[in-house]
Amino acid sequence: MATLHTVNKSPFQTQTLISCLGHAKAGDSILMIEDGVYGAMSDTAMAEVVAGMGADKKLFVLAADVAARGIDAGRVAEGVTSVDYEEFVDMAASCDRVQNWL
Amino acid sequence: MAYDVNGTAVEHDEEGYITNLSDWSQELAGVIAQAEEIEMTDEHWAVVNFLRDYYEEYQIAPAVRVLIKAIKKSMGPEVGNNKYMYELFPYGPAKQACKIAGLPKPTGCV
Amino acid sequence: MSEDGVKKFLYVNRKAPYGTIYAQEALEVVLIGAAFDQDVSLAFLDDGVFQLTKGQDTKGVGLKNFSPTFNALGDYEVTKLYVEQESLDERGLSVDDLQDIQYEDEDDDWAEKPSIIVVSRSQMADVMAEQDVILSF
DSSP states (O other): OOEEEEEOSOTTTOSHHHHHHHHOOTTOEEEEOGGGGGGGBSSSTTHHHHHHHTTTSEEEEEHHHHHHTTOOGGGBOTTEEEEOHHHHHHHHHHSSEEEEEO | OEEEETTEEEEBOTTSOBSOGGGOOHHHHHHHHHHTTOOOOHHHHHHHHHHHHHHHHHSSOOOHHHHHHHHHHHHOTTTSSHHHHHHHSTTOHHHHHHHHHTOOOOTTOO | OOTTSOOEEEEEEOSOTTTSSHHHHHHHHHHHHGGGOOEEEEEEOGGGGGGGBSOOOOGGGTOOOOGGGGGGGGGGTOOOEEEEHHHHHHTTOOGGGBOOOEEEEGGGTTEEEEOEEEEOHHHHHHHHHTOSEEEEO
16 A cells, blocks of 8 residues: 655755655655655754654665765654665556656 | 638748738638638638638637537538538548648647 | 456646657557557646646747547547546645546437546545556656
C-alpha cells in the first residue's frame, strides 16, 4: 500500500517538500535527492517542520547528493536514513508506486 | 518548400503542413488537396470546416478516433464512421484533413 | 490493477501555466496517453490550480493560450479533474474563478456533467494513494 515519494527541490526555494509531506500517507517513504537533500539537514529553519510533518513517515536522503554538496554526514538530521543508489533502486522496486515531486 | 496559390508561395514543412496557420485560405485548401490527390466534395469540406471549428474552440487538432466520434455526433453515423472517413481521406482522416484545413499535425499522431 | 488490465493513471499538475513549459507538456502527454484506454485522472494542486483559471489571454506575451484545450479532455474520455480546495484557498481563488470544464456522458444520453471535482488535501492524498501510476509535472 505504500508510496515512495522523491523530492528534488530545496525547501528553502520551493514548497515542494512541504506539499509532499502534506500529501504522503503515514508509513510512506520520502527520499530527498539532488537539492532536496537540504531538507534533511539538522539545525535549519526547516528542520523542525520536516521532523514534525515527517514523524509518521520514513525519511531518507541520498548519500551521494549529500556528499556532493559538502554537507557533513553528521549534519543529516536525526530520524533521516542515508541510502546509496542501490538501496534507492530497491526501495523503488518494492513499493506500490513512486511519486516524484518536482 | 511551399505551395503555389495563384502565384503566391505558402510555406509548408517536410510533411506538407503549412508553417503559418494564418496563411490558410479556401484556395490554399484546394491546392493542398490537389497535392494530396483528393477531389474536394461537399463532404470533404464539411470535415475540413469541422476541424477548423474544433481547432478554433479547443486549440488542438483532434486525434483520429476523437474526430470520428465528434463527427458522428454532429453529422450523424453515416458520415462519422471509420470506413466512410477513410474513403474521403485515404491516407488518414485526421492527418490529411488537418493538412488541408491548415492545422498542425494532430496531437498524438506519430 | 483491475482485472481487465486497465491501470489507474494520475497526472499531477503543480506548476502555473506560462512560467515554465511543464503545464503545456503535461496536457500534451495526457492527450497522447489517452489513446491507451486507461483510467486517467488529473490532479491540480499548489500552483497547478492556476492552470484552470478562466479568462486567460496570452496575446500580449507571445505564448499559445492552451487553456481552451482543457475543454477537449472530455472528447478524449478524460473526465476526472481533481482540484485541491486548500490550494485554491491559499491563492485567494474559488471554484468560480476556474473554467467550467464539462464532459458529455455517453452512457447518459450525452448529458453534460462537470469534470472538475474539488477535494480537500486529505482527499487528494487518498486519490494519490489509490493509483497504479503517478506522473508528475
